[in-house]
Amino acid sequence: MTVPHTRERLLSLDVFRGITVAGMLLVNNPGSWASIYEPLEHAPWFGWTPTDLIFPFFLFIVGVTTYLSRESRRARGESDGAIMRQTARRALTIVGVGLLMTGFPYHQLFLHLPGGAVFDSTTVPLDISHWRVTGVLQRIGVCYLFGALLTRRANVKHQLRIVALLLVGYWLALTLIPVPGHGMGALLLSDPGGSLAAWVDRTVIGPNHMWIGGGGIWDPEGILSTIPAVGTTMLGVLAGRWISEPRALQERLATLFAVGSLGMVAGLVWAWSFPIGKNLWTSSYVLFTAGMACVAIATCAWLVDVRGWRAWTKPFIPFGMNPIVAFVASGVLSRFIYTLVKVPRNGVLVSIQSAFYESALAPLFSDSRDSSLLFAILYVAVFYAGLHLMHRRGIIVKV
Helix, strand or coil, X not given: CCCCCCCCCCHHHHHHHHHHHHHHHHHHCCCCCCCCXXXXXXXXXXXXXXXXXXXXXXXXXXXXXXXXXXXXXXXCCCXXXXXXXHHHHHHHHHHHHHHHHHHCCCCCCEEXXXXXXXXXXXXXXXXXXXXXXXXXXXXXXXXXXXXXXXXXXXXXXXXXXXXXXXXXHHHXXXXXXXXXXXXXXXXXXXXXXXXXXXXXXXXXCCHHHCCHXXXXXXXXXXXXXXXXXXXXXXXXXXXXXXXXXCCCHHHHHHHHHHHHHHHHHHHHHHCCCCCCCCCCCCHHHHHHHHHHHHXXXXXXHXXXXXXXXXXXXXXXXXXXXXXXXXXXXXXXXXXXXXXXXXEEECCEEEEHHHHHHHHHHHHHCCXXXXXXXXXXXXXXXXXXXXXXXXXXXXXXXXX
16 A cells, blocks of 8 residues: 655654653653663663663654644745744743753752651752753753754755764864863763863863763763754754655655664764764764664654554653653652652651652562662653643643
């Protein structure tokens, strides 16, 4: 059967985004950070795991939907100026929400709750001098804005040239530019604090405004590494263009699958000199993950939109329809249950998450990784319930 070209929305894109968002919730909320199966952890520095695919997949689908939305609005007669103004507003809103997230909670609180529980944020740094500037939503907003801006009028060749410039320029900068106080960049790529990207972040942002997990030495969502991340989004825009071509859907998906396979191979080849790694968002990582995203979307679209196998997609649609709600609400809830709300257990105050996990889930399995995974699954299930209700009522929150 040949599926003709159509302008209708491809369900597979919502499914792909939903799988990505659900995966993000799963890997970000284990029962115990000390007990995690390897595929659900990030690679230590270079290399990759399935967890390292989540963020680039999301940026990629942002690029795809950016193209589809822009062309739809152009078809309705909207001007490019109006489209870009709304794009800029949305991008700034996303960045603003990200800044609020990295600064949450906002008030000094120490409240005693019923049953001896305590809500305590006095241990959380609230001084603006330690407010993290970078973050996941901040990067999404910047990549969305520049991905849309750089592809607004450029044809495919020009877009590919821009992506090549971003990726090759980043590679040359990190490998050839000497890092003050450290030495030649190519010799420092394996040193989290020695790379040019880390030096720029410390110099421009300052250690107090960087990711606390990096000890103020490096930041996974830093300034320089956002440049190739824009390339990830732009490749998503190109994929959106290919998906929309006036050809039979099978032909478009075959092209996407083939291009994605070539991208993965190119990333693996480049990795010989510039290793695949999320923390630096290396150029090889961009090609490899964008290629894999193309293959994954093509496969998903073939299953869902060509073959019509849709029953399995139902759990993922709610996540795909309200991704920002899922991310923000998850970030807020995790801060409450992992850090802010304390309950008495065995004579000491522990987080409500720890109390529930240790008393209800940890005893169920001999392998603590199973208990930890079960907690993460339950966490995802809670969000599915809320997002499913929103989906049934037709509630879609857009920024």
